[in-house]
Amino acid sequence: MTTEVTQLTVGELATLMKQAAGVTVDPQDLESRADAPFAEFGLDSLGLLGIVGELENRHGRALPTDAERCKSPRAFLDLVNGALATGA
Amino acid sequence: MSDSGIRPRHTAVTGIGVVAPNGLHADTYWKSVKEGASVLDRITREGCEHLPLRVAGEVRGFDPSALIEETFLVQTDKFTHFALAAADAALQDAGLSSTAADSPYSVGVVTAAGSGGGEFGQRELQKLWGKGSRFVGPYQSIAWFYAASTGQISIRKGFKGPCGVVASDEAGGLDAVAHASHAVQRGTDVVVVGAAEAPLAPYSGVCQLGYPELSTVEDPARAYRPFTSAACGFVPAEGGAVLIVEDLERAQRRAATVRATVAGHSATFTGASHWEQSREGLAHAIRGALDEAGCAPEEIDVVFADALGVPEADRAEALALADALGPHGTRVPVTAPKTGIGRSYCGAPLLDIAAAVQAMEHGQIPPTPNVFDVCHDIDLVTATARPAELRTALILSRGLMGSNSALVLRGAPLEGR
Numbered sequence: 001m002t003t004e005v006t007q008l009t010v011g012e013l014a015t016l017m018k019q020a021a022g023v024t025v026d027p028q029d030l031e032s033r034a035d036a037p038f039a040e041f042g043l044d045s046l047g048l049l050g051i052v053g054e055l056e057n058r059h060g061r062a063l064p065t066d067a068e069r070c071k072s073p074r075a076f077l078d079l080v081n082g083a084l085a086t087g088a
Numbered sequence: 089m090s091d092s093g094i095r096p097r098h099t100a101v102t103g104i105g106v107v108a109p110n111g112l113h114a115d116t117y118w119k120s121v122k123e124g125a126s127v128l129d130r131i132t133r134e135g136c137e138h139l140p141l142r143v144a145g146e147v148r149g150f151d152p153s154a155l156i157e158e159t160f161l162v163q164t165d166k167f168t169h170f171a172l173a174a175a176d177a178a179l180q181d182a183g184l185s186s187t188a189a190d191s192p193y194s195v196g197v198v199t200a201a202g203s204g205g206g207e208f209g210q211r212e213l214q215k216l217w218g219k220g221s222r223f224v225g226p227y228q229s230i231a232w233f234y235a236a237s238t239g240q241i242s243i244r245k246g247f248k249g250p251c252g253v254v255a256s257d258e259a260g261g262l263d264a265v266a267h268a269s270h271a272v273q274r275g276t277d278v279v280v281v282g283a284a285e286a287p288l289a290p291y292s293g294v295c296q297l298g299y300p301e302l303s304t305v306e307d308p309a310r311a312y313r314p315f316t317s318a319a320c321g322f323v324p325a326e327g328g329a330v331l332i333v334e335d336l337e338r339a340q341r342r343a344a345t346v347r348a349t350v351a352g353h354s355a356t357f358t359g360a361s362h363w364e365q366s367r368e369g370l371a372h373a374i375r376g377a378l379d380e381a382g383c384a385p386e387e388i389d390v391v392f393a394d395a396l397g398v399p400e401a402d403r404a405e406a407l408a409l410a411d412a413l414g415p416h417g418t419r420v421p422v423t424a425p426k427t428g429i430g431r432s433y434c435g436a437p438l439l440d441i442a443a444a445v446q447a448m449e450h451g452q453i454p455p456t457p458n459v460f461d462v463c464h465d466i467d468l469v470t471a472t473a474r475p476a477e478l479r480t481a482l483i484l485s486r487g488l489m490g491s492n493s494a495l496v497l498r499g500a501p502l503e504g505r
Contacts, residue, residue, distance in 0.1 A: 018158075020162075020225070021159060021162060021163075022157070022158035022159040022160070022161055022162035022163070023158075023159055024158065042159055046163065046226040046227055046229070046230070047163075047226075049226040050225050050226045050227070053222060053223075053225070053226070056222060057222055057223060
């Protein structure tokens with residue numbers, strides 16, 4: 001497995017938002033407004049918690065507890081990818 | 089709020105939304121009720137086939153994805169889907185769809201719930217025991233909860249007025265309407281009030297098997313026949329109704345169609361399955377509701393009975409009518425349309441209200457499907473609808489856990505008042 005495989009992309013995050021919280025968001029829009037609060041995309045805190053749970057199950061490891069408190073897509077992607085890259 | 093206390097406020101019903109086994113709209117529901125159609129049928133839900141509960145009133149053909157946004161669907165149970173859809177229909181009927189934008193604090197939400205989101209809960213608990221706690225979704229924390237429908241209606245529509253949930257057994261459906269009416273009288277302009285339930289799923293079905301009052305008869309035409317010597321319990325159902333209640337003067341000022349007014353209510357408690365004692369409790373509730381409505385027994389033009397279908401309970405209800413209404417108790421027409429659709433717990437009395445309002449509007453007392461040969465001293469309307477001038481209706485409800493409630497509705501005020 002390479003680090004490439006374990007990185008979470010904007011497109012994957014958009015898919016997870018749809019799957020876990022029923023939020024339909026265009027990946028390009030998500031990328032261009034990556035610093036906007038999740039709430040602006042219609043994602044609530046429980047929705048983000050569901051995404052964290054899904055990622056943890058998928059990768060078979062815990063993410064930092066701060067993951068579910070991230071306010072924006074960029075903050076979330078940075079934290080998750082940092083954690084996955086270091087294997088922390 | 090400013091003018092409450094200067095004049096007494098009266099509560100008008102200006103909107104009705106229905107999701108029922110016999111109709112996904114208030115009009116189609118009424119048409120079926122008036123015809124006396126029975127839609128009771130064998131349970132078809134996956135995982136329910138082997139349960140000793142055979143017959144139910146299923147809501148069929150309801151497509152939540154066509155009515156409700158996905159963000160709400162993923163975090164809610166079917167009982168909330170019914171409530172959200174019925175609330176939309178009620179708001180539309182009342183011509184109030186966009187009111188929240190003007191004054192969100194003037195609109196409240198009250199629902200009653202008997203069992204919460206059993207199907208959603210089952211799905212998540214299966215993940216818990218089948219795969220592990222990490223696979224339980226976070227929305228389990230809110231979807232099963234009794235309060236879910238009130239919360240989701242208020243969030244979805246932006247209603248920020250007084251909100252509440254009444255958990256007082258099946259009769260809580262009537263208590264919720266009283267609660268909403270009191271909120272209006274205390275100064276809230278509009279309250280969205282109702283109840284819908286979704287108890288037809290495997291886990292929910294199993295929970296009901298412990299009720300001695302549950303009918304396990306296999307023939308849909310014979311499974312729920314209250315007030316007859318063949319009474320063998322009740323048939324459960326899903327669905328319910330939502331009403332818009334608001335200050336009568338406000339409704340008239342905005343030229344809304346006032347469909348009925350909420351005149352009086354009272355509730356008592358006599359203990360789980362103590363059906364003989366429910367006679368006294370129900371009679372007391374009826375007297376209380378009449379008192380609050382300033383209504384003489386003779387003014388009651390029709391009674392929508394609880395009609396549990398358990399011989400002692402049916403006898404208690406018939407006797408309670410005689411106790412509370414005197415000689416009028418054996419003369420007043422009584423009906424129980426729910427014998428054709430089943431009892432959707434807290435949703436059942438709301439559906440009775442939806443039928444009672446339309447009965448008064450159309451001057452027709454709907455019949456009691458599947459019931460013939462009444463063995464109690466009441467004038468039960470059977471077979472076909474009976475034309476009658478109806479100005480005041482009494483709606484009764486009892487819960488399996490012992491609550492008894494009575495609600496008096498008046499027809500639309502004449503000449504707009």
